[in-house]
Amino acid sequence: xxxxxxxxxxxxxxxxxxxxxxxxxxxxxxxxxxxxxxxxxxxxxxxxxxxxxxxxxxxxxxxxxxxxxxxxxxxxxxxxxxxxxxxxxxxxxxxxxxxxxxxxxxxxxxxxxxxxxxxxxxxxxxxxxxxxxxxxxxxxxxxxxxxxxxxxxxxxxxxxxxxxxxxxxxxxxxxxxxxxxxxxxxxxxxxxxxxxxxxxxxxxxxxxxxxxxxxxxxxxxxxxxxxxxxxxxxxxxxxxxxxxxxxxxxxxxxxxxxxxxxxxxxxxxxxxxxxxxxxxxxxxxxxxxxxxxxxxxxxxxxxxxxxxxxxxxxxxxxxxxxxxxxxxxxxxxxxxxxxxxxxxxxxxxxxxxxxxxxxxxxxxxxxxxxxx
Ligand SMILES: Nc1ncnc2c1ncn2[C@@H]1O[C@H](COP(=O)(O)OP(=O)(O)OP(=O)(O)O)[C@@H](O)[C@H]1O
Ligand SMILES: [Mg+2]
Numbered sequence: 001x002x003x004x005x006x007x008x009x010x011x012x013x014x015x016x017x018x019x020x021x022x023x024x025x026x027x028x029x030x031x032x033x034x035x036x037x038x039x040x041x042x043x044x045x046x047x048x049x050x051x052x053x054x055x056x057x058x059x060x061x062x063x064x065x066x067x068x069x070x071x072x073x074x075x076x077x078x079x080x081x082x083x084x085x086x087x088x089x090x091x092x093x094x095x096x097x098x099x100x101x102x103x104x105x106x107x108x109x110x111x112x113x114x115x116x117x118x119x120x121x122x123x124x125x126x127x128x129x130x131x132x133x134x135x136x137x138x139x140x141x142x143x144x145x146x147x148x149x150x151x152x153x154x155x156x157x158x159x160x161x162x163x164x165x166x167x168x169x170x171x172x173x174x175x176x177x178x179x180x181x182x183x184x185x186x187x188x189x190x191x192x193x194x195x196x197x198x199x200x201x202x203x204x205x206x207x208x209x210x211x212x213x214x215x216x217x218x219x220x221x222x223x224x225x226x227x228x229x230x231x232x233x234x235x236x237x238x239x240x241x242x243x244x245x246x247x248x249x250x251x252x253x254x255x256x257x258x259x260x261x262x263x264x265x266x267x268x269x270x271x272x273x274x275x276x277x278x279x280x281x282x283x284x285x286x287x288x289x290x291x292x293x294x295x296x297x298x299x300x301x302x303x304x305x306x307x308x309x310x311x312x313x314x315x316x317x318x319x320x321x322x323x324x325x326x327x328x329x330x331x332x333x334x335x336x337x338x339x340x341x342x343x344x345x346x347x348x349x350x351x352x353x354x355x356x357x358x359x360x361x362x363x364x365x366x367x368x369x370x371x372x
Contacts (some may be wrong), residue, residue, distance in 0.1 A: 004021065004080065005018065005020045010069070013062070026335070030341070034358045081097065082099065114310055121291070129265035136266060137194075150190050151186075154190055184237040184240040191261045198222070202294075204297040205290040208289075220270075223266060225261060225264050244260075270283055308334060309337065353367075354369040
Protein backbone atom coordinates (compact mmCIF):
# COMPACT_ATOMS: atom_id res chain seq x y z
CA UNK A 1 0.00 0.00 0.00
CA UNK A 2 1.17 3.54 -0.61
CA UNK A 3 -0.02 7.12 -0.80
CA UNK A 4 -0.53 7.98 -4.44
CA UNK A 5 -1.26 11.66 -4.02
CA UNK A 6 -1.79 14.41 -1.49
CA UNK A 7 -3.96 17.47 -1.72
CA UNK A 8 -3.81 20.32 0.77
CA UNK A 9 -5.93 23.39 1.05
CA UNK A 10 -5.29 26.20 3.52
CA UNK A 11 -2.98 23.93 5.47
CA UNK A 12 -0.02 25.70 7.17
CA UNK A 13 1.84 27.69 4.48
CA UNK A 14 0.04 25.84 1.64
CA UNK A 15 -2.72 27.76 0.00
CA UNK A 16 -3.46 24.83 -2.21
CA UNK A 17 -1.25 21.95 -3.24
CA UNK A 18 -1.56 18.78 -5.23
CA UNK A 19 1.33 16.31 -5.53
CA UNK A 20 1.71 12.74 -6.75
CA UNK A 21 4.18 10.52 -4.91
CA UNK A 22 6.62 7.81 -5.85
CA UNK A 23 5.57 4.43 -4.39
CA UNK A 24 8.94 4.01 -2.64
CA UNK A 25 11.13 6.99 -2.11
CA UNK A 26 10.24 10.67 -2.03
CA UNK A 27 12.70 13.37 -1.19
CA UNK A 28 11.76 16.97 -0.36
CA UNK A 29 14.57 19.45 -0.62
CA UNK A 30 14.61 23.16 0.03
CA UNK A 31 15.91 25.92 2.27
CA UNK A 32 14.58 26.38 5.81
CA UNK A 33 11.01 27.49 6.50
CA UNK A 34 9.61 26.59 3.06
CA UNK A 35 7.09 23.86 3.97
CA UNK A 36 8.96 20.53 3.99
CA UNK A 37 7.97 19.42 7.47
CA UNK A 38 4.42 20.63 6.82
CA UNK A 39 4.06 17.93 4.17
CA UNK A 40 5.18 15.21 6.57
CA UNK A 41 2.82 16.63 9.17
CA UNK A 42 -0.11 16.38 6.76
CA UNK A 43 0.75 12.75 5.98
CA UNK A 44 1.03 11.96 9.66
CA UNK A 45 -2.45 13.42 10.23
CA UNK A 46 -3.82 11.01 7.65
CA UNK A 47 -2.18 8.22 9.60
CA UNK A 48 -3.05 9.07 13.18
CA UNK A 49 -5.67 11.90 12.89
CA UNK A 50 -3.29 14.28 14.62
CA UNK A 51 -0.08 16.20 14.24
CA UNK A 52 3.27 15.11 15.64
CA UNK A 53 4.08 18.67 16.61
CA UNK A 54 1.00 20.91 16.85
CA UNK A 55 -0.67 21.20 20.25
CA UNK A 56 -4.03 21.81 18.60
CA UNK A 57 -5.56 21.11 15.19
CA UNK A 58 -6.28 24.80 14.70
CA UNK A 59 -2.56 25.60 14.51
CA UNK A 60 -2.45 23.75 11.23
CA UNK A 61 -5.12 25.84 9.53
CA UNK A 62 -3.52 28.52 7.38
CA UNK A 63 -3.26 31.87 9.16
CA UNK A 64 -6.38 33.97 8.61
CA UNK A 65 -8.53 31.06 7.39
CA UNK A 66 -11.46 29.40 9.12
CA UNK A 67 -10.82 25.93 7.74
CA UNK A 68 -8.31 23.77 5.97
CA UNK A 69 -8.19 20.27 4.54
CA UNK A 70 -5.85 17.35 3.93
CA UNK A 71 -6.74 14.73 1.39
CA UNK A 72 -4.75 11.65 0.45
CA UNK A 73 -5.44 8.92 -2.05
CA UNK A 74 -4.20 5.50 -0.93
CA UNK A 75 -3.50 2.73 -3.35
CA UNK A 76 -4.21 -0.61 -1.74
CA UNK A 77 -4.64 -4.16 -3.00
CA UNK A 78 -8.41 -3.75 -2.83
CA UNK A 79 -8.28 -0.56 -4.88
CA UNK A 80 -7.98 3.14 -4.18
CA UNK A 81 -9.32 4.97 -1.20
CA UNK A 82 -9.58 8.69 -0.53
CA UNK A 83 -9.08 9.92 3.03
CA UNK A 84 -10.08 13.49 3.74
CA UNK A 85 -9.63 15.36 7.00
CA UNK A 86 -11.27 18.75 7.38
CA UNK A 87 -9.89 21.08 10.03
CA UNK A 88 -12.26 23.74 11.29
CA UNK A 89 -11.65 26.68 13.58
CA UNK A 90 -13.49 26.19 16.88
CA UNK A 91 -14.90 22.81 15.87
CA UNK A 92 -13.80 19.18 15.81
CA UNK A 93 -12.20 17.95 12.65
CA UNK A 94 -14.20 15.79 10.27
CA UNK A 95 -13.20 12.58 8.50
CA UNK A 96 -14.42 11.45 5.07
CA UNK A 97 -13.62 8.10 3.48
CA UNK A 98 -14.30 8.06 -0.24
CA UNK A 99 -16.45 11.14 0.20
CA UNK A 100 -18.58 9.66 2.97
CA UNK A 101 -18.52 11.42 6.30
CA UNK A 102 -17.52 9.14 9.19
CA UNK A 103 -18.71 9.39 12.78
CA UNK A 104 -15.49 8.14 14.33
CA UNK A 105 -12.07 9.58 13.61
CA UNK A 106 -10.57 6.46 15.17
CA UNK A 107 -11.55 4.53 12.04
CA UNK A 108 -8.36 5.92 10.59
CA UNK A 109 -6.04 4.25 13.12
CA UNK A 110 -3.99 1.41 11.70
CA UNK A 111 -5.15 2.02 8.13
CA UNK A 112 -2.01 3.88 7.17
CA UNK A 113 0.55 3.25 9.90
CA UNK A 114 3.42 5.75 10.02
CA UNK A 115 6.59 6.44 11.98
CA UNK A 116 8.20 9.88 12.17
CA UNK A 117 11.91 10.31 12.66
CA UNK A 118 12.83 13.81 13.74
CA UNK A 119 15.59 15.57 15.66
CA UNK A 120 13.07 15.87 18.52
CA UNK A 121 13.25 12.10 19.03
CA UNK A 122 16.16 12.82 21.34
CA UNK A 123 13.59 13.94 23.92
CA UNK A 124 12.22 10.40 23.98
CA UNK A 125 15.45 9.47 25.68
CA UNK A 126 16.24 12.68 27.58
CA UNK A 127 12.77 13.99 28.36
CA UNK A 128 10.08 13.11 30.88
CA UNK A 129 8.00 9.90 31.04
CA UNK A 130 4.92 11.48 29.38
CA UNK A 131 6.73 11.45 26.01
CA UNK A 132 7.59 7.78 26.37
CA UNK A 133 4.02 6.89 27.35
CA UNK A 134 2.82 8.72 24.26
CA UNK A 135 5.29 6.85 22.06
CA UNK A 136 4.10 3.56 23.53
CA UNK A 137 0.41 4.47 23.23
CA UNK A 138 0.76 5.63 19.64
CA UNK A 139 2.41 2.36 18.77
CA UNK A 140 -0.28 0.20 20.37
CA UNK A 141 -3.12 2.39 19.10
CA UNK A 142 -2.17 1.71 15.50
CA UNK A 143 -2.11 -2.07 16.02
CA UNK A 144 -4.87 -2.77 18.51
CA UNK A 145 -8.44 -1.75 17.70
CA UNK A 146 -9.57 -2.05 21.32
CA UNK A 147 -6.83 0.05 22.90
CA UNK A 148 -8.34 3.47 22.26
CA UNK A 149 -11.54 2.62 24.16
CA UNK A 150 -9.54 1.44 27.19
CA UNK A 151 -7.44 4.59 27.07
CA UNK A 152 -10.44 6.89 26.84
CA UNK A 153 -12.39 5.13 29.58
CA UNK A 154 -9.35 5.06 31.83
CA UNK A 155 -8.74 8.77 31.34
CA UNK A 156 -12.39 9.55 32.04
CA UNK A 157 -12.42 7.55 35.29
CA UNK A 158 -9.12 9.11 36.34
CA UNK A 159 -10.41 12.61 35.74
CA UNK A 160 -13.57 11.95 37.77
CA UNK A 161 -11.68 10.36 40.62
CA UNK A 162 -9.13 13.17 40.73
CA UNK A 163 -11.80 15.80 40.80
CA UNK A 164 -13.48 14.01 43.74
CA UNK A 165 -10.13 13.78 45.52
CA UNK A 166 -9.72 17.53 45.16
CA UNK A 167 -13.21 18.36 46.45
CA UNK A 168 -12.78 16.58 49.79
CA UNK A 169 -16.52 16.15 50.38
CA UNK A 170 -17.73 13.99 53.33
CA UNK A 171 -19.30 11.21 51.23
CA UNK A 172 -16.17 11.02 49.11
CA UNK A 173 -15.10 7.51 50.15
CA UNK A 174 -18.11 5.79 48.63
CA UNK A 175 -18.01 7.92 45.48
CA UNK A 176 -14.34 7.20 45.00
CA UNK A 177 -14.95 3.47 44.82
CA UNK A 178 -17.46 4.02 41.99
CA UNK A 179 -14.57 5.19 39.80
CA UNK A 180 -12.04 2.69 41.06
CA UNK A 181 -13.66 -0.29 39.39
CA UNK A 182 -13.36 1.11 35.80
CA UNK A 183 -9.98 2.61 36.68
CA UNK A 184 -8.66 -0.80 37.68
CA UNK A 185 -10.32 -2.70 34.83
CA UNK A 186 -9.15 -0.39 32.02
CA UNK A 187 -5.87 0.27 33.79
CA UNK A 188 -5.09 -3.46 33.81
CA UNK A 189 -5.92 -3.69 30.10
CA UNK A 190 -3.60 -0.78 29.32
CA UNK A 191 -0.73 -2.08 31.40
CA UNK A 192 -0.75 -5.58 29.97
CA UNK A 193 -0.89 -4.28 26.40
CA UNK A 194 1.86 -1.78 27.07
CA UNK A 195 4.03 -4.46 28.66
CA UNK A 196 3.61 -6.71 25.66
CA UNK A 197 4.46 -3.90 23.23
CA UNK A 198 7.47 -2.85 25.33
CA UNK A 199 8.82 -6.40 25.23
CA UNK A 200 8.67 -6.50 21.46
CA UNK A 201 10.07 -2.99 21.15
CA UNK A 202 12.95 -4.05 23.34
CA UNK A 203 13.76 -6.98 21.06
CA UNK A 204 13.52 -4.91 17.88
CA UNK A 205 15.42 -1.94 19.31
CA UNK A 206 18.12 -4.26 20.62
CA UNK A 207 18.50 -5.73 17.15
CA UNK A 208 18.61 -2.30 15.52
CA UNK A 209 21.18 -0.96 17.93
CA UNK A 210 23.26 -4.10 17.62
CA UNK A 211 23.31 -3.59 13.84
CA UNK A 212 24.07 0.11 14.16
CA UNK A 213 26.99 -0.38 16.50
CA UNK A 214 28.29 -3.63 15.06
CA UNK A 215 27.16 -5.50 18.18
CA UNK A 216 29.13 -3.20 20.49
CA UNK A 217 26.09 -1.95 22.41
CA UNK A 218 23.24 -3.79 24.05
CA UNK A 219 19.97 -1.93 24.25
CA UNK A 220 16.99 -2.68 26.41
CA UNK A 221 13.54 -1.19 26.82
CA UNK A 222 12.00 -1.97 30.20
CA UNK A 223 8.38 -1.36 30.97
CA UNK A 224 8.06 0.26 34.39
CA UNK A 225 4.53 0.15 35.77
CA UNK A 226 4.06 1.32 39.35
CA UNK A 227 2.49 -1.91 40.52
CA UNK A 228 3.40 -5.55 40.00
CA UNK A 229 1.63 -7.26 37.07
CA UNK A 230 1.04 -10.88 38.05
CA UNK A 231 -1.34 -13.21 36.32
CA UNK A 232 -4.12 -12.50 33.85
CA UNK A 233 -5.92 -9.20 33.29
CA UNK A 234 -8.57 -9.84 35.95
CA UNK A 235 -6.03 -10.45 38.67
CA UNK A 236 -4.01 -7.40 37.63
CA UNK A 237 -7.24 -5.41 37.96
CA UNK A 238 -7.72 -6.85 41.47
CA UNK A 239 -4.19 -5.89 42.40
CA UNK A 240 -4.77 -2.38 41.16
CA UNK A 241 -7.99 -2.13 43.20
CA UNK A 242 -6.08 -3.17 46.28
CA UNK A 243 -3.28 -0.71 45.53
CA UNK A 244 -5.83 2.09 45.13
CA UNK A 245 -7.40 1.17 48.48
CA UNK A 246 -3.99 1.21 50.13
CA UNK A 247 -3.02 4.53 48.61
CA UNK A 248 -6.37 6.18 49.31
CA UNK A 249 -5.31 8.02 52.45
CA UNK A 250 -2.21 9.44 50.74
CA UNK A 251 -4.21 10.28 47.63
CA UNK A 252 -6.88 12.08 49.66
CA UNK A 253 -4.18 14.17 51.29
CA UNK A 254 -2.52 14.97 47.97
CA UNK A 255 -5.74 15.33 45.97
CA UNK A 256 -4.50 13.17 43.08
CA UNK A 257 -4.40 9.53 41.98
CA UNK A 258 -0.85 8.21 42.11
CA UNK A 259 -1.45 4.52 41.34
CA UNK A 260 -1.88 3.37 37.76
CA UNK A 261 -0.62 3.45 34.18
CA UNK A 262 -0.82 7.26 33.91
CA UNK A 263 2.41 7.13 35.94
CA UNK A 264 4.10 4.49 33.78
CA UNK A 265 7.55 4.91 32.33
CA UNK A 266 9.84 3.09 29.94
CA UNK A 267 13.39 2.56 31.09
CA UNK A 268 15.92 2.81 28.27
CA UNK A 269 19.17 1.03 28.98
CA UNK A 270 22.38 0.71 27.02
CA UNK A 271 24.98 -1.75 28.27
CA UNK A 272 23.28 -1.94 31.65
CA UNK A 273 23.19 1.83 32.18
CA UNK A 274 20.21 4.13 32.17
CA UNK A 275 20.59 6.22 28.99
CA UNK A 276 18.75 9.24 30.34
CA UNK A 277 21.25 9.59 33.17
CA UNK A 278 24.50 8.13 31.95
CA UNK A 279 24.34 8.03 28.15
CA UNK A 280 26.58 10.28 26.07
CA UNK A 281 24.89 12.58 23.53
CA UNK A 282 25.80 10.16 20.76
CA UNK A 283 24.47 7.16 22.67
CA UNK A 284 21.24 8.99 23.42
CA UNK A 285 20.80 9.92 19.78
CA UNK A 286 21.45 6.37 18.63
CA UNK A 287 19.09 5.08 21.31
CA UNK A 288 16.33 7.35 20.02
CA UNK A 289 16.88 6.11 16.48
CA UNK A 290 16.79 2.52 17.66
CA UNK A 291 13.45 3.19 19.36
CA UNK A 292 11.95 4.56 16.17
CA UNK A 293 13.33 1.71 14.08
CA UNK A 294 11.79 -0.68 16.59
CA UNK A 295 8.45 1.08 16.22
CA UNK A 296 8.75 0.63 12.47
CA UNK A 297 9.42 -3.11 12.80
CA UNK A 298 6.66 -3.61 15.34
CA UNK A 299 4.05 -1.74 13.28
CA UNK A 300 5.08 -3.64 10.15
CA UNK A 301 4.40 -6.84 12.06
CA UNK A 302 1.23 -5.68 13.81
CA UNK A 303 -0.50 -3.84 10.96
CA UNK A 304 0.26 -6.25 8.13
CA UNK A 305 1.35 -3.39 5.91
CA UNK A 306 4.67 -1.61 5.85
CA UNK A 307 4.36 1.74 7.66
CA UNK A 308 5.11 5.05 6.01
CA UNK A 309 8.50 6.35 6.98
CA UNK A 310 8.53 10.09 7.60
CA UNK A 311 12.12 11.11 7.93
CA UNK A 312 12.33 14.75 8.88
CA UNK A 313 15.70 16.41 8.67
CA UNK A 314 17.61 13.59 10.33
CA UNK A 315 20.11 12.72 7.61
CA UNK A 316 22.33 15.71 8.23
CA UNK A 317 22.75 14.61 11.86
CA UNK A 318 23.94 11.10 11.10
CA UNK A 319 27.48 10.00 10.45
CA UNK A 320 28.32 8.15 7.24
CA UNK A 321 27.88 4.71 8.73
CA UNK A 322 24.47 5.42 10.22
CA UNK A 323 23.34 7.10 7.02
CA UNK A 324 24.22 4.04 4.99
CA UNK A 325 22.46 1.85 7.53
CA UNK A 326 19.27 3.88 7.28
CA UNK A 327 19.19 4.13 3.54
CA UNK A 328 19.59 0.39 3.41
CA UNK A 329 16.72 -0.08 5.88
CA UNK A 330 14.54 2.23 3.83
CA UNK A 331 14.90 0.02 0.81
CA UNK A 332 13.39 -2.87 2.75
CA UNK A 333 10.53 -0.83 4.17
CA UNK A 334 7.40 0.77 2.81
CA UNK A 335 6.96 4.15 1.20
CA UNK A 336 9.33 6.78 2.53
CA UNK A 337 9.24 10.57 2.67
CA UNK A 338 12.47 12.32 3.51
CA UNK A 339 13.26 15.98 3.96
CA UNK A 340 16.53 17.83 3.93
CA UNK A 341 18.26 20.94 2.74
CA UNK A 342 20.84 19.31 0.51
CA UNK A 343 20.77 16.29 -1.84
CA UNK A 344 24.35 15.57 -0.76
CA UNK A 345 23.10 14.23 2.55
CA UNK A 346 21.26 11.43 0.82
CA UNK A 347 24.09 10.03 -1.28
CA UNK A 348 22.94 7.09 -3.39
CA UNK A 349 19.31 7.37 -2.24
CA UNK A 350 18.89 10.63 -4.09
CA UNK A 351 19.30 8.74 -7.37
CA UNK A 352 16.54 6.30 -6.50
CA UNK A 353 14.08 8.93 -5.30
CA UNK A 354 11.49 11.19 -6.76
CA UNK A 355 12.82 14.59 -5.77
CA UNK A 356 10.69 17.62 -5.06
CA UNK A 357 11.93 21.08 -4.44
CA UNK A 358 9.96 23.01 -1.86
CA UNK A 359 9.88 26.77 -1.80
CA UNK A 360 7.46 29.16 -0.17
CA UNK A 361 4.54 26.75 -0.03
CA UNK A 362 5.07 25.51 -3.59
CA UNK A 363 6.27 22.01 -4.45
CA UNK A 364 7.87 21.27 -7.80
CA UNK A 365 8.90 17.85 -9.05
CA UNK A 366 12.61 18.11 -9.83
CA UNK A 367 13.47 14.50 -10.67
CA UNK A 368 11.50 11.32 -11.11
CA UNK A 369 12.53 8.10 -9.37
CA UNK A 370 12.87 4.81 -11.28
CA UNK A 371 9.55 3.22 -12.12
CA UNK A 372 7.74 6.46 -11.28
N1 LIG B 1 -0.88 27.95 10.32
C1 LIG B 1 0.02 28.44 9.45
N2 LIG B 1 -0.37 29.26 8.44
C2 LIG B 1 0.54 29.75 7.56
N3 LIG B 1 1.86 29.48 7.62
C3 LIG B 1 2.29 28.67 8.59
C4 LIG B 1 1.41 28.11 9.55
N4 LIG B 1 2.12 27.35 10.40
C5 LIG B 1 3.40 27.42 9.99
N5 LIG B 1 3.51 28.21 8.90
C6 LIG B 1 4.72 28.53 8.15
O1 LIG B 1 5.18 27.42 7.45
C7 LIG B 1 6.56 27.64 7.19
C8 LIG B 1 7.25 26.35 6.78
O2 LIG B 1 7.27 25.46 7.86
P1 LIG B 1 8.02 24.06 7.81
O3 LIG B 1 8.17 23.65 9.21
O4 LIG B 1 7.33 23.10 6.90
O5 LIG B 1 9.41 24.45 7.18
P2 LIG B 1 10.60 23.50 6.68
O6 LIG B 1 10.69 23.64 5.20
O7 LIG B 1 10.45 22.16 7.25
O8 LIG B 1 11.85 24.25 7.31
P3 LIG B 1 13.15 23.68 8.08
O9 LIG B 1 14.13 23.29 7.02
O10 LIG B 1 13.62 24.87 8.83
O11 LIG B 1 12.72 22.57 8.95
C9 LIG B 1 7.07 28.30 8.46
O12 LIG B 1 7.99 29.30 8.12
C10 LIG B 1 5.84 28.93 9.10
O13 LIG B 1 5.90 30.32 9.14
MG1 LIG C 1 11.41 21.17 8.81
